[in-house]
Amino acid sequence: MTSAKQRLVIVEGSALHLGLRIAGALAIIATAFALPYVLEPFRLSQIAGACVYAMAVVGLNLLAGFGGQISLGHAAFFGLGAYTTGVLTTGYGVDPALSFLVGIVVCFAVGVIVAFPALRLRGIYVALVTLAVGLIFPTLVIRFADLTGGSTGLFGVTYQPPDLAYFSGFNGRVYWNYWLAVAGLALACLVVRNLMNGRFGRSVIALRDNETAAVIMGVNRTGTRVVVFGTSASIAGLAGSLFAVSSGLLTPLSFSLLLTLYFLAGMIIGGASSFWGPVLGGFLIYFVPVWSAELSSINGSQNLAGVVFGVIIILITFFLRSGLAGLVRTLLGLVVRVEPRMPVAVPSAARASLSEPRLTERHHLSAPADDRPELDRSGVGSTDAARNH
Amino acid sequence: MKTRLITAASGVALLALVSACASPSGDGNGSSGGSGGGGGGGNAAQEAAEELGIDLSKCPTDITQPLTGTLKIGTPLALTGPAAPAVAPLGVAQQAAVDYFNETADLPVELELIVKDDQFAPDKTLAVAQELVQSDEVGVLNGVVGTANVAAAREVAQQYCVPLIAATSGGRSANDPTNYPFTVPWSLPSYVDVSAWVAHLEEDFPDGAKVAVYTANTESGEDYLEAIEELTEGTNLEVVSETTIEAADSAPPAAQVTTMKASGANVLFAAPSPTGQCSSLMTEVANQGWDLDAFMLTTQCTVLQLMEPAGAAADGVFASTYINDPALDSAQDDEGVQEYVAAVEQYQPGKPIVGSTMSGFSEIEVLVRAIEQADGSPLGASPLGILYAATHMTFQSKAMLPGVTYSLNYPQDQVAMESAQLSQFSDGQWEKVQVFDFNGETTGKASIGD
Numbered sequence: 001m002t003s004a005k006q007r008l009v010i011v012e013g014s015a016l017h018l019g020l021r022i023a024g025a026l027a028i029i030a031t032a033f034a035l036p037y038v039l040e041p042f043r044l045s046q047i048a049g050a051c052v053y054a055m056a057v058v059g060l061n062l063l064a065g066f067g068g069q070i071s072l073g074h075a076a077f078f079g080l081g082a083y084t085t086g087v088l089t090t091g092y093g094v095d096p097a098l099s100f101l102v103g104i105v106v107c108f109a110v111g112v113i114v115a116f117p118a119l120r121l122r123g124i125y126v127a128l129v130t131l132a133v134g135l136i137f138p139t140l141v142i143r144f145a146d147l148t149g150g151s152t153g154l155f156g157v158t159y160q161p162p163d164l165a166y167f168s169g170f171n172g173r174v175y176w177n178y179w180l181a182v183a184g185l186a187l188a189c190l191v192v193r194n195l196m197n198g199r200f201g202r203s204v205i206a207l208r209d210n211e212t213a214a215v216i217m218g219v220n221r222t223g224t225r226v227v228v229f230g231t232s233a234s235i236a237g238l239a240g241s242l243f244a245v246s247s248g249l250l251t252p253l254s255f256s257l258l259l260t261l262y263f264l265a266g267m268i269i270g271g272a273s274s275f276w277g278p279v280l281g282g283f284l285i286y287f288v289p290v291w292s293a294e295l296s297s298i299n300g301s302q303n304l305a306g307v308v309f310g311v312i313i314i315l316i317t318f319f320l321r322s323g324l325a326g327l328v329r330t331l332l333g334l335v336v337r338v339e340p341r342m343p344v345a346v347p348s349a350a351r352a353s354l355s356e357p358r359l360t361e362r363h364h365l366s367a368p369a370d371d372r373p374e375l376d377r378s379g380v381g382s383t384d385a386a387r388n389h
Numbered sequence: 390m391k392t393r394l395i396t397a398a399s400g401v402a403l404l405a406l407v408s409a410c411a412s413p414s415g416d417g418n419g420s421s422g423g424s425g426g427g428g429g430g431g432n433a434a435q436e437a438a439e440e441l442g443i444d445l446s447k448c449p450t451d452i453t454q455p456l457t458g459t460l461k462i463g464t465p466l467a468l469t470g471p472a473a474p475a476v477a478p479l480g481v482a483q484q485a486a487v488d489y490f491n492e493t494a495d496l497p498v499e500l501e502l503i504v505k506d507d508q509f510a511p512d513k514t515l516a517v518a519q520e521l522v523q524s525d526e527v528g529v530l531n532g533v534v535g536t537a538n539v540a541a542a543r544e545v546a547q548q549y550c551v552p553l554i555a556a557t558s559g560g561r562s563a564n565d566p567t568n569y570p571f572t573v574p575w576s577l578p579s580y581v582d583v584s585a586w587v588a589h590l591e592e593d594f595p596d597g598a599k600v601a602v603y604t605a606n607t608e609s610g611e612d613y614l615e616a617i618e619e620l621t622e623g624t625n626l627e628v629v630s631e632t633t634i635e636a637a638d639s640a641p642p643a644a645q646v647t648t649m650k651a652s653g654a655n656v657l658f659a660a661p662s663p664t665g666q667c668s669s670l671m672t673e674v675a676n677q678g679w680d681l682d683a684f685m686l687t688t689q690c691t692v693l694q695l696m697e698p699a700g701a702a703a704d705g706v707f708a709s710t711y712i713n714d715p716a717l718d719s720a721q722d723d724e725g726v727q728e729y730v731a732a733v734e735q736y737q738p739g740k741p742i743v744g745s746t747m748s749g750f751s752e753i754e755v756l757v758r759a760i761e762q763a764d765g766s767p768l769g770a771s772p773l774g775i776l777y778a779a780t781h782m783t784f785q786s787k788a789m790l791p792g793v794t795y796s797l798n799y800p801q802d803q804v805a806m807e808s809a810q811l812s813q814f815s816d817g818q819w820e821k822v823q824v825f826d827f828n829g830e831t832t833g834k835a836s837i838g839d
Contacts, residue, residue: 036413037413040523040524041519041523042516042519042520042522042523042524043524045516045519046516049516139635142606142635145611150606150608150611151606151607151608151610151611151636152536152537152560152562152608152611152612153511153537153540153608155540166413169413170449171413175413243512247511247512247515247541248515248541248544249511249512249515249537249540249541249544251511251537253510253511254510254511254512289508289513290516292469
């Protein structure tokens with residue numbers, strides 16, 4: 001076993017740490033840029049599809065992973081975004097980019113509406129509220145056939161690429177859809193990361209881990225949950241909009257409860273409450289059926305995708321509680337260790353004068369002075385909590 | 390803050406790179422690869438393309454050059470998922486047919502079939518069709534099943550100028566040769582199916598009848614409903630009740646049958662989802678003691694595996710068929726069917742032979758006949774020649790019932806299957822009643838065209 005001394009130790013925030021993070025970001029950008037040159041167009045379409053699924057899983061992870069509220073209705077938000085774009089572009093000639101924005105707003109609004117009854121519920125009861133949304137959506141699509149195309153579906157949803165040489169070739173639309181999906185995924189990741197790396201993120205995690213304590217400490221439960229629900233739904237909605245323009249056709253069956261279960265599986269397999277896990281999970285739930293379909297033939301095994309999914313979930317449940325992201329973190333931890341930056345020392349006199357009145361103000365009614373919890377004023381503890389997720 | 394700035398800068402740099410670079414495919418002029426429009430048939434090719442509404446210059450490859458060597462045939466098909474038990478046997482039959490025709494037919498090319506799983510999901514059909522065309526380089530798509538699936542695959546066929554021959558859908562929206570000239574559907578259209586019902590009932594009920602309509606909430610069900618409303622208008626058949634059922638609903642349709650029975654209808658037009666709802670409807674009608682004068686069922690329910698679970702409740706039901714079912718007693722003496730069954734047993738030993746086996750076999754046969762016809766034409770066996778032949782061809786497969794033909798002559802005749810054998814179910818078998826032929830009458834009604 002590798003000892004701690006043999007591992008490369010990097011101090012958080014150091015030049016080396018920053019350099020490695022920049023190198024990682026550049027590697028991802030370079031890969032994204034190189035893929036259109038090395039992959040066949042249909043593979044690029046698959047990557048775009050995987051990015052769209054990953055977006056939806058990133059959105060779900062915000063609600064279910066960080067927020068601890070299981071949603072069984074995310075396929076409905078995904079579908080709502082898709083149909084908003086589909087109906088607006090094919091029926092009313094609206095610019096697709098504008099339809100994306102409308103989709104985001106509509107999904108945020110519906111997410112907020114769903115959030116209110118779910119505010120005072122936890123666990124399985126939230127799941128049941130969202131399950132209703134997931135079950136109703138395909139039926140509504142069929143019922144409003146004049147608008148949505150009903151069971152037959154909605155065809156011809158496209159987003160023409162801009163007039164650039166890069167997108168002018170025969171496969172220009174493939175490249176355009178690919179970049180839309182990559183940009184959408186990057187945007188979703190940034191939104192979730194920015195939300196969670198701060199006071200709001202700590203509120204979300206506090207509500208998840210101990211709701212009563214969080215509320216007592218002053219966390220705005222209603223506001224936090226509503227924003228999380230709405231943001232999660234709008235990310236799923238944007239993913240749906242991108243799905244609409246990349247697939248070109250929408251049918252109600254594409255947004256069944258099964259899709260939500262796929263998203264949940266992706267979140268668990270990738271690693272709930274992590275930033276990179278949902279991206280890995282999203283790619284996995286897209287490509288496992290693709291790979292297993294390639295193994296299936298008229299003379300071969302049937303339904304390998306289901307078997308592979310089942311086995312992966314069982315294995316991860318037993319051996320890899322933190323998912324693929326946790327596995328990657330563990331493997332990286334064997335060779336490199338990131339040490340937290342040491343807090344800047346504050347003169348004891350200044351510390352006393354600054355903090356003592358606040359402590360008294362907040363806790364004088366709740367407990368005798370000797371029983372007061374020792375507050376961590378350095379902020380290191382809370383940073384670690386966020387980092388661990 | 391630093392990280393955010395770096396991320397933003399990276400994004401801007403990326404956009405600048407994308408804007409500055411040439412297309413990854415290296416074909417900035419809007420088409421790639423092929424010459425588009427030149428080739429094999431010269432003026433004949435140009436005229437044929439114009440007749441079909443094809444702009445050869447937009448095709449990525451030259452589709453006028455006769456094919457040589459191996460012709461890869463691609464089929465997206467549900468090999469997994471809920472629809473697989475019903476649909477996957479088509480692929481088995483297609484493979485047997487490819488092997489059979491490679492040996493027995495005089496073709497200028499060797500056929501090779503590639504079947505890939507689409508799980509019956511239209512978006513996956515699209516992805517699979519793209520993979521088949523781009524990666525496997527199939528020259529022809531064949532036998533995609535389902536209206537929405539055909540609608541997905543035809544986008545690929547259209548973009549890459551790859552003929553989609555014998556697309557299996559009876560839906561009107563799937564048959565749109567004006568906008569999708571590369572897609573040639575077959576299968577009995579719902580419009581023709583309903584036409585046979587109405588024609589039969591007008592003969593049997595000269596004094597009129599009250600009709601109850603029961604359809605699944607699917608694209609097929611909606612197609613049937615539209616056809617029923619159109620075809621009963623102006624006749625002495627009065628629609629007195631319309632009920633629907635969700636495609637995934639597996640419970641007996643007690644409420645719907647009660648409603649329809651209470652309407653006073655004495656005739657039932659039914660187009661349920663073929664996955665389990667055919668027998669449950671027949672059983673429920675019998676259980677409620679609804680004494681119908683005529684029970685007309687969609688052609689999608691006619692395979693024996695779907696009828697048998699209803700037992701005696703299925704007796705007396707009418708339905709139209711066009712392909713022979715090898716499980717029927719009447720098919721046991723049919724030389725054509727037995728020849729094809731023997732081929733499936735020879736090339737796919739151990740695989741079950743079911744009602745849809747002959748359909749899969751015939752899908753390939755349509756393509757084979759088109760290749761043969763194209764080979765003897767000025768266009769030659771080029772993709773354009775094969776497409777032109779498939780849209781200007783009349784033939785009867787050995788798997789088809791007598792009196793039923795595949796007949797197309799674009800643009801005047803855009804519906805391949807316009808004749809149907811109306812039969813009545815009795816003691817576990819279909820007994821032939823009458824052949825209805827609407828040849829030349831349903832273009833623009835069973836298809837989107839003039």
